[in-house]
Amino acid sequence: DAKTTQPPSMDCAEGRAANLPCNHSTISGNEYVYWYRQIHSQGPQYIIHGLKNNETNEMASLIITEDRKSSTLILPHATLRDTAVYYCIVRAQFNYGGSQGNLIFGKGTKLSVKP
Amino acid sequence: GAGVSQSPRYKVAKRGQDVALRCDPISGHVSLFWYQQALGQGPEFLTYFQNEAQLDKSGLPSDRFFAERPEGSVSTLKIQRTQQEDSAVYLCASSQRLTDNEQFFGPGTRLTVL
Numbered sequence: 032d033a034k035t036t037q038p039p040s041m042d043c044a045e046g047r048a049a050n051l052p053c054n055h056s057t058i059s060g061n062e063y064v065y066w067y068r069q070i071h072s073q074g075p076q077y078i079i080h081g082l083k084n085n086e087t088n089e090m091a092s093l094i095i096t097e098d099r100k101s102s103t104l105i106l107p108h109a110t111l112r113d114t115a116v117y118y119c120i121v122r123a124q125f126n127y128g129g130s131q132g133n134l135i136f137g138k139g140t141k142l143s144v145k146p
Numbered sequence: 147g148a149g150v151s152q153s154p155r156y157k158v159a160k161r162g163q164d165v166a167l168r169c170d171p172i173s174g175h176v177s178l179f180w181y182q183q184a185l186g187q188g189p190e191f192l193t194y195f196q197n198e199a200q201l202d203k204s205g206l207p208s209d210r211f212f213a214e215r216p217e218g219s220v221s222t223l224k225i226q227r228t229q230q231e232d233s234a235v236y237l238c239a240s241s242q243r244l245t246d247n248e249q250f251f252g253p254g255t256r257l258t259v260l
Contacts, residue, residue: 132179
């Protein structure tokens with residue numbers, strides 16, 4: 032799977048939008064971009080995923096550049112409970128003859144939301 | 147509904163002891179994954195199952211690590227002759243199908259080897 036690059040840490044003021052960038056310049060055409068987050072002492076939690084179109088759900092929005100080499104996760108109104116490590120992961124859909132279903136995590140971005 | 151549960155939540159072992167870590171996936175989930183997370187690092191893949199079949203164990207760090215899921219539901223990760231470098235959080239995740247986009251993670255078991 033392609034590797035991703037994320038800043039190690041970011042701060043955000045409570046109530047403001049948090050924009051978390053991710054570079055995935057070697058992404059393949061069949062690979063999706065996934066975002067998970069991990070709150071302290073908990074397991075990772077799925078946030079959102081996309082292939083090439085922008086996606087939005089109740090948690091966040093995902094903006095993928097046209098060349099698909101980078102993406103941004105947007106938390107529109109960050110709260111203190113959004114303080115966590117955010118992981119950007121690139122993964123192909125499972126193929127019994129090819130790629131695996133496991134997730135390959137990097138070190139992620141530690142987002143600190145401050146009052 | 148109930149999520150993925152793991153037990154024990156914390157385990158302290160003396161070097162050389164054997165340990166067994168349990169994972170109860172979400173009912174009906176076919177796929178089950180084990181990950182190891184060292185302090186300050188992201189989770190790293192260990193192994194996964196589809197039902198009772200272990201499809202990939204390439205991430206297991208040594209032959210001291212063994213995982214099983216005999217009836218396709220509960221899984222156990224066993225570590226024999228524990229070493230200090232085995233100290234980590236062991237995470238279990240499940241998904242309804244292997245092709246699902248979302249994996250549901252348990253809270254993990256923190257293993258400390260003295």
